[in-house]
Amino acid sequence: MTAHASSSSFPRIWLITGASRGIGARIAEAALAQGDAVVATSRSAESITRRLGASDALLPLALDVTDEAQARHAVGAALERFGRIDVLVNNAGYGLLGAVEEATADEVRSLYETNVFGLLHVTRAVLPAMRARRAGHVINISSLGGVRSAAGFGVYCSTKFAVEGLTEALHAELAPLGIHATAVEPGYFRTEFLDTASLSVSPRVLDDYAPSAGVIREAARRINLNQPGDPVRLAQAVMQLVASPTPPLRLPLGTDTLQTIAEKHAFVEKETAAWRELAASTDFPVQAAA
Numbered sequence: 702m703t704a705h706a707s708s709s710s711f712p713r714i715w716l717i718t719g720a721s722r723g724i725g726a727r728i729a730e731a732a733l734a735q736g737d738a739v740v741a742t743s744r745s746a747e748s749i750t751r752r753l754g755a756s757d758a759l760l761p762l763a764l765d766v767t768d769e770a771q772a773r774h775a776v777g778a779a780l781e782r783f784g785r786i787d788v789l790v791n792n793a794g795y796g797l798l799g800a801v802e803e804a805t806a807d808e809v810r811s812l813y814e815t816n817v818f819g820l821l822h823v824t825r826a827v828l829p830a831m832r833a834r835r836a837g838h839v840i841n842i843s844s845l846g847g848v849r850s851a852a853g854f855g856v857y858c859s860t861k862f863a864v865e866g867l868t869e870a871l872h873a874e875l876a877p878l879g880i881h882a883t884a885v886e887p888g889y890f891r892t893e894f895l896d897t898a899s900l901s902v903s904p905r906v907l908d909d910y911a912p913s914a915g916v917i918r919e920a921a922r923r924i925n926l927n928q929p930g931d932p933v934r935l936a937q938a939v940m941q942l943v944a945s946p947t948p949p950l951r952l953p954l955g956t957d958t959l960q961t962i963a964e965k966h967a968f969v970e971k972e973t974a975a976w977r978e979l980a981a982s983t984d985f986p987v988q989a990a991a
């Protein structure tokens with residue numbers, strides 16, 4: 702196939718990170734099934750081909766999102782093949798289980814390299830072409846953990862809070878340029894996320910955290926492969942998201958995320974009300990008019 706030859710024949714061109722399995726693979730499959738073209742990436746191009754097969758609509762690429770040069774190269778290859786990128790899905794990521802104090806500096810740094818700096822590398826590489834066309838949609842896969850942090854997942858949730866903060870700003874900066882930005886917030890979905898294949902578990906265990914983070918360590922084992930969320934349905938929801946002319950800033954997915962949002966809002970409202978007087982006491986006194 703010649704460069705750009707297929708540009709107009711596909712309704713949408715997607716670039717998806719972490720598309721070898723789990724949520725990324727499901728989104729890629731759904732996009733291909735509806736006739737779109739997909740640049741599917743993960744740390745190994747072979748794992749993409751094994752999962753998604755081969756077709757004119759698919760460009761499998763090796764992209765470790767922690768490597769900014771690789772991100773630029775992948776975007777260049779995507780534009781060379783398809784001429785444009787309509788939808789970027791920043792999906793590559795993994796979890797870190799352990800109390801905040803149990804996680805080592807290296808574990809924290811590695812997690813941020815993938816979940817936050819990796820997302821930024823790919824976003825910076827993709828945006829110039831979207832800005833040039835005044836069109837596109839950046840979808841950042843956040844989490845229920847980007848809404849409310851929890852014992853045992855503090856460092857992971859902090860990366861998803863970063864994703865939320867970046868997406869909220871991107872939404873404000875890109876909307877005037879005709880580009881959408883959405884944070885998708887999945888609850889617990891049945892993928893390898895909680896499996897030893899993906900989840901990083903801090904080997905340092907401190908007895909003092911047994912009743913908090915320790916309980917979550919046990920719970921994660923039980924929840925693994927029993928999560929309520931269906932990744933196929935998640936992918937269908939993402940297809941509806943990109944089809945909307947007015948996509949939201951945030952899209953929570955799963956009844957567990959909906960419940961978490963309700964609880965978080967109720968908690969913040971109650972706590973803010975209890976401390977309102979002190980909170981309102983720190984402005985300079987308003988000067989009386991002369």
Ligand code: NAP
Nearest residue numbers: 719721723724743744765766793794844890892893894899
């Ligand atoms: P998964 O089944 O473990 O898949 C993770 C994907 O990320 C794999 O394709 C993996 O590909 C890729 N990946 C990991 N590190 C990478 C790197 N440095 N560079 C490029 N690709 C990398 O997990 P998942 O559940 O699909 O998770 C996908 C996203 O959803 C993550 O951001 C996760 O935080 C988020 N999420 C998941 C859930 C859930 O319950 N499943 C809930 C909320 C949010 P390779 O190993 O082939 O490189």
